[in-house]
Each structure stands twice: as C-alpha cells, then as structure tokens.
Amino acid sequence: MSALLTVEGITKYFNQRRVLDDVSFSVRPGEVLGLIGPNGSGKTTLFECLAGLMPANSGVIKSNTKELPPAKRKEALFYLPDAIFPWAEQTVRWVLDFFRKIYERSEQDASALVEPLRLDELMKARIGSLSKGERKRVLLALGLLTPQPLLMLDEPFDGLDLRQTRDVMTLLKAHASTGRTLMLSIHQLIDAGRVCDRLVLLSAGRVVGEGSISDLQIRTRLPEAGVEEIFLALT
Amino acid sequence: MRSLKFRQLIAKEWRELLASRAYWLLLLMIGPLVGQAFITAVKLYAEASGSGAGAAALPQALTPLDGVLVPTFGAYDLAATFFLPFVAIRLISAEKQSGALKLMLQLPGSIGAKLAAKGLVLLAGWVVSCVPAFVALALWKSYGGHLHSPETLNLLLGHLLRAMLSIGIAVAAAALAESAASAAIVTLGFTVGTWALDFIAAGRGGLLQQLANYTPTAALRSFEQGLLRLNTIVVILVIVFSTFALAAVWLNTGRTLRHRLLSTLALAAILVVLMFGAVSLRTSWDLTENRRNSFPAADEAALRQIREPLHITVILAPEDPRLTDFEQNVLTKLRRNLSHLEVKYTAGSQTGLFEGSEDHYGEIWYEMRGQKIMDRSTIEQVVLEQIYKLGGINPPAASEEAEFPGYPLAVQPVWAATVFYGVWPVMTILTWWLIRRKVPQPS
Numbered sequence: 158m159s160a161l162l163t164v165e166g167i168t169k170y171f172n173q174r175r176v177l178d179d180v181s182f183s184v185r186p187g188e189v190l191g192l193i194g195p196n197g198s199g200k201t202t203l204f205e206c207l208a209g210l211m212p213a214n215s216g217v218i219k220s221n222t223k224e225l226p227p228a229k230r231k232e233a234l235f236y237l238p239d240a241i242f243p244w245a246e247q248t249v250r251w252v253l254d255f256f257r258k259i260y261e262r263s264e265q266d267a268s269a270l271v272e273p274l275r276l277d278e279l280m281k282a283r284i285g286s287l288s289k290g291e292r293k294r295v296l297l298a299l300g301l302l303t304p305q306p307l308l309m310l311d312e313p314f315d316g317l318d319l320r321q322t323r324d325v326m327t328l329l330k331a332h333a334s335t336g337r338t339l340m341l342s343i344h345q346l347i348d349a350g351r352v353c354d355r356l357v358l359l360s361a362g363r364v365v366g367e368g369s370i371s372d373l374q375i376r377t378r379l380p381e382a383g384v385e386e387i388f389l390a391l392t
Numbered sequence: 393m394r395s396l397k398f399r400q401l402i403a404k405e406w407r408e409l410l411a412s413r414a415y416w417l418l419l420l421m422i423g424p425l426v427g428q429a430f431i432t433a434v435k436l437y438a439e440a441s442g443s444g445a446g447a448a449a450l451p452q453a454l455t456p457l458d459g460v461l462v463p464t465f466g467a468y469d470l471a472a473t474f475f476l477p478f479v480a481i482r483l484i485s486a487e488k489q490s491g492a493l494k495l496m497l498q499l500p501g502s503i504g505a506k507l508a509a510k511g512l513v514l515l516a517g518w519v520v521s522c523v524p525a526f527v528a529l530a531l532w533k534s535y536g537g538h539l540h541s542p543e544t545l546n547l548l549l550g551h552l553l554r555a556m557l558s559i560g561i562a563v564a565a566a567a568l569a570e571s572a573a574s575a576a577i578v579t580l581g582f583t584v585g586t587w588a589l590d591f592i593a594a595g596r597g598g599l600l601q602q603l604a605n606y607t608p609t610a611a612l613r614s615f616e617q618g619l620l621r622l623n624t625i626v627v628i629l630v631i632v633f634s635t636f637a638l639a640a641v642w643l644n645t646g647r648t649l650r651h652r653l654l655s656t657l658a659l660a661a662i663l664v665v666l667m668f669g670a671v672s673l674r675t676s677w678d679l680t681e682n683r684r685n686s687f688p689a690a691d692e693a694a695l696r697q698i699r700e701p702l703h704i705t706v707i708l709a710p711e712d713p714r715l716t717d718f719e720q721n722v723l724t725k726l727r728r729n730l731s732h733l734e735v736k737y738t739a740g741s742q743t744g745l746f747e748g749s750e751d752h753y754g755e756i757w758y759e760m761r762g763q764k765i766m767d768r769s770t771i772e773q774v775v776l777e778q779i780y781k782l783g784g785i786n787p788p789a790a791s792e793e794a795e796f797p798g799y800p801l802a803v804q805p806v807w808a809a810t811v812f813y814g815v816w817p818v819m820t821i822l823t824w825w826l827i828r829r830k831v832p833q834p835s
Contacts, residue, residue, distance in 0.1 A: 208498065208646075212646055235498055243492030244490070261396075
C-alpha cells in the first residue's frame with residue numbers, strides 16, 4: 158500500500174541535546190497509527206516538527222513521494238496539541254462554530270460530534286471554566302471538524318475517565334472508517350493496543366519498532382505478547 | 393484567502409478584543425481623560441477670549457485648533473502610549489501563552505492575513521474609543537464654537553496614525569518577547585527611547601533630527617500644527633507595515649532561528665531604503681484656516697522661482713527660544729517652498745549661555761550661488777528679504793490677503809462634566825456587563 162505520508166530521517170536538537178534521532182516511518186491512508194513511547198521520548202516534538210510548527214534540524218516529509226515543505230503541511234495534516242487552553246474567554250459553542258465556519262463544514266458535521274463527546278451541557282460554558290477532561294473533549298471536536306487527510310492527536314485520552322476513553326476510541330475508529338487517517342500519540346500502551354491499527358514505537362527520540370501488533374510480535378519472537386511486553390523487549 | 397474566512401478571523405478577533413479587560417479599561421479611562429482635557433481647554437479659551445472681566449487676547453491668536461482641539465485630543469496621545477499597547481499585546485500574547493497560536497498557525501490563510509485581522513480589529517477598537525472625542529467636538533459646536541473641517545480631520549488622521557504606530561510596535565514586541573510582561577517592557581522602552589531621541593535631536597539637524605521627525609510625538613506634532621506631510625504619512629505606514637511583517641516572521645515558529653534573523657535583517661534593510669525614499673518626499677499641505685505653515689501667496693510664488701540650493705547655517709543652541717521661533721515661523725515654511733534647502737546647526741553648547749562672542753553666537757548665515765549674507769533676525773519678512781537678495785528676485789508687493797479673524801468664545805463647558813465623568817463611565821460599565829452577562833462565568 159502506498160504511503161500517505163513518509164517521514165525520513167527527522168533529527169531535532171534542543172541546544173546540544175538530541176531529542177529526535179533520525180526518525181523514519183510511514184503513515185498509510187485510512188489507518189489509525191499510534192505513536193507510542195514513554196514521557197520524554199519525543200512524541201510531541203515529532204508531531205510539532207511534522208506539523209511545521211517547529212523546525213527540524215534535518216529530514217524530509219513526503220506526501221505521495223513528493224516532498225512536503227513546512228508551509229504546505231497544513232494542507233495535508235492537522236495537529237491537535239495536548240494541554241492547550243485556547244481562547245479561554247470564549248464559549249464552547251462559539252469555538253466550535255468558528256472552526257466549523259472557517260473549514261466550511263456543515264452544522265450537521267458539528268452537531269454529529271456533540272453527543273458522542275457529551276458536549277451538549279458544555280456548549281454555553283467558557284473554555285476557561287472547563288475541567289481538563291471537558292477541555293480535551295472540546296479540543297477533540299475541533300480536531301475532528303478539520304478536513305485534512307491526516308489528523309494528528311497528541312495524547313487524545315489524557316484527562317478522560319474510563320467511560321469517556323472508551324467512547325472516544327469508538328468515535329475515532331468510526332472517524333477513521335470514513336477514510337480519514339489518524340495518528341495518535343499515546344503514552345498509555347494498553348490504550349494504544351486497543352485503538353491503533355499499527356504502531357510506531359519511540360524511545361529516547363529513536364524509532365525502535367514499526368508495524369502492526371502481529372508484525373511486532375513476530376519481530377520480538379513473543380507471539381502472545383501485548384504492547385507493553387513488545388515495547389519492553391524492543392527498548 | 394477567501395473573504396468569508398477573513399470575515400471569520402475578523403469576527404474572532406473582535407470577540408477576543410471585547411473579552412479583553414485591558415480594552416474595557418481603556419474605554420473606561422478615555423472618557424474622563426478627554427473630559428478633563430476638554431473642560432480645562434474650554435475654560436482657558438474662555439479666559440483668553442475675555443471672560444471673567446479679564447482682557448481678551450488678540451482675536452487672531454484664538455484658534456480652536458490650538459485652544460481646544462489639540463489639548464482635548466492630547467488625551468489620545470496618553471492613551472496610545474499607556475493603554476493601547478497593552479490591548480494589542482494581549483491579543484498576541486494570550487494566544488502564544490495558551491497554545492492557541494499552534495491552532496491559529498494551522499488554520500487556512502497566511503500568517504499575514506491573521507495579523508491583518510488583528511490589526512484591523514485593534515484599529516476599529518481605537519475608533520470606538522474615539523467616541524468621547526467626537527462628543528467633545530459636538531459639545532464645542534453646541535456652545536457656538538468654530539471648527540475648520542480640514543484641520544480637524546487632519547488632527548484625527550494624525551491620532552489615527554499615532555495609534556497605528558503604537559499598535560504596530562506592540563504587536564511586534566509581543567511576537568518577539570516570550571511573555572506579555574516582557575512585551576510591555578519592550579514597548580515602553582521603545583516609547584521612552586523615542587522621547588529621548590526627540591529631546592536630544594531637537595535643533596541639531598543632520599540624520600538624528602531627520603530620524604527624530606518620525607518619532608510618534610514629533611509626527612503627531614506636525615498634524616497638531618495643521619500640516620499634512622506626505623513623508624510623515626508614508627514613513628509611519630512603512631514603519632507600521634514593517635512591524636507587522638516582523639511579527640509575522642517571529643510568530644512563524646516553524647522557521648529556524650537563522651531564517652528568522654536573516655528575515656529580520658532583510659526587513660530592516662528594506663525599511664531603511666523605504667524610509668530614505670519617503671523622507672525625500674516634500675509634498676505637504678497646510679490645512680490650517682490661518683495658513684500658519686505658509687508664507688503669503690505672493691512670497692510662495694516668488695520662492696518657487698528659486699532653483700539654486702540655499703544653505704542656511706544657524707548658530708543658535710537647541711534650547712534657545714529664537715531657534716524655536718526660527719524653526720516654526722521660517723524653516724518649516726521654507727522647507728515647503730524650496731526644493732533644495734540645507735540647514736546646518738552649529739552651536740557648540742546646549743543652552744547658548746556659555747557661547748563666547750567669538751563663536752558668532754546668534755548669527756544666521758544664508759548662502760546661495762557662492763554668495764553669503766549674515767543676519768540675526770528670525771522674523772519671517774526679514775529672512776525672506778535676505779533670500780530674495782541672494783536669489784536676485786524682486787520682493788513681491790505686499791498683498792491684500794484676508795486676515796484671519798480668530799474665533800474668541802467665552803463660554804463655560806456646560807454638561808461636559810456630566811457627560812465625561814458620569815454618563816460615559818456608566819455606559820461603558822453597563823455595556824461591559826451586558827456583554828459579559830451573555831457568557832456564564834466560571835463557577
């Protein structure tokens with residue numbers, strides 16, 4: 158299958174510290190790809206480099222074999238950061254409406270997200286008054302309203318309780334089934350195993366494995382292993 | 393970018409502006425500031441016009457521009473220096489600190505379009521804050537006061553450009569600085585720096601004075617004198633566009649530091665070139681009713697016949713009131729009429745008090761076609777005679793131009809205190825409350 162996005166040799170330094178080391182992998186169309194790794198492994202930095210929000214020291218990103226310069230990235234992908242507090246004084250309804258209008262989405266597209274993300278009781282609230290989990294649900298709605306072929310979500314389950322996590326996983330899978338590609342950065346390995354079709358394992362800024370769980374089980378010679386065991390075996 | 397999306401950006405920025413406490417504070421404060429200035433100005437104007445049994449000043453000296461408009465609008469100079477920058481900084485820094493910038497950078501449209509939306513909204517916000525000034529003008533008219541539309545509009549334009557300059561500097565500072573506090577320090581530092589430049593460069597000539605002509609205070613001064621100078625407008629617009637371009641360079645976090653530094657250098661080079669180009673624009677319009685920035689029409693026609701360069705050497709210290717007179721009454725007008733005029737300021741001391749007589753202190757030298765004339769007078773007609781002599785031109789006959797009548801008006805500022813100290817603050821607080829009430833507050 159041809160890749161939607163190919164990442165080749167991304168390296169990033171913060172001063173003298175190398176936080177991404179020759180990162181290469183590919184993203185296939187329509188899949189849910191998990192970028193997994195412990196805190197500090199470079200997941201967010203990689204996402205920001207891919208989105209063109211942070212310059213990489215080296216490496217290229219290709220879309221269908223054509224190089225994708227940083228200025229063109231927003232046409233191909235949308236990155237939803239974790240732990241942001243955008244437009245704290247505005248209501249949830251207004252922020253959703255702003256995204257819907259600027260991306261020319263229908264009102265039905267927006268209202269279809271209200272129930273699964275349980276936003277109806279939050280619509281009149283200000284962003285600044287929301288809890289961490291509520292804010293995460295609103296941000297997910299913003300991400301799902303964007304039209305780019307690839308949506309990158311940084312820690313989409315962070316701050317959600319068990320039931321909300323399960324609901325969001327169902328929503329994301331349904332979203333991917335419409336043909337959109339999702340790339341999720343997840344530090345909870347069990348969550349990653351439940352929602353992702355393929356995984357990219359990142360450790361200390363390096364890719365230590367890429368493939369479906371069965372591919373990785375074969376590679377690690379652990380046929381019954383879960384994501385945690387595979388990750389431990391590869392790092 | 394399609395206009396529909398730009399409209400969405402404008403709507404978003406307008407909501408963000410209305411959510412800003414700094415903006416409401418600006419609105420709340422501007423009413424009493426304008427009111428205090430207006431009431432004081434009207435009372436002083438009445439005194440000068442002969443109220444309270446005092447002697448009236450010469451009616452020709454009583455112009456509403458100097459007596460009422462400039463002091464009243466002075467409140468906006470204060471607001472543009474101390475309030476507006478914080479409103480502009482908030483619109484950028486809040487998005488940087490909350491992470492909203494990461495979303496904004498990915499939305500459709502260029503970063504330039506997004507900054508343009510912010511700039512336009514800030515300018516619209518400033519126009520709204522000008523309502524008390526319009527109320528003051530209406531009150532003045534209702535008292536029977538005189539307004540000369542061209543000079544009033546010119547003053548409004550000057551304050552609009554002054555506000556644009558403040559917005560531009562604040563937006564660039566907010567884009568460059570890590571936090572809103574740092575941006576505020578940078579902006580105030582810049583303002584104080586321009587004050588220092590204005591003070592140091594006064595009456596010194598050369599590049600320093602050329603530069604000082606475009607500080608916010610100096611640029612505004614020419615509008616306050618009823619002069620519309622093309623070079624001032626162009627230079628301010630060039631600076632404003634440069635500050636927004638600088639903000640666009642530094643908000644684009646996807647670029648390397650090297651790229652941003654090189655872009656900044658390129659921008660600085662373009663700015664210098666454009667400014668030098670703009671400085672050479674000599675077109676200006678005297679929009680005052682009393683034509684204070686112009687010689688009599690016959691003299692202007694005679695001066696236009698002079699094609700040779702005129703060099704003037706002034707041996708007067710910057711603090712000497714004679715130099716101020718000479719600048720305002722003669723040099724400003726000569727610069728508008730002679731295409732090749734060079735002025736040198738050669739006094740050695742700051743005050744003139746300690747200049748030795750051997751230094752020729754107080755002399756003014758005029759040189760044209762190798763001929764030199766010295767005179768000590770700073771009176772307009774005397775100076776013109778010297779120039780005609782050098783240029784070999786017959787002085788024009790004294791013309792019978794209609795004399796400016798002056799507009800004395802001895803009235804008290806009725807209702808002004810109620811409007812500016814009572815109605816305006818109450819209306820502002822009420823509007824703020826009504827807007828806030830639409831959005832539930834956090835529990």
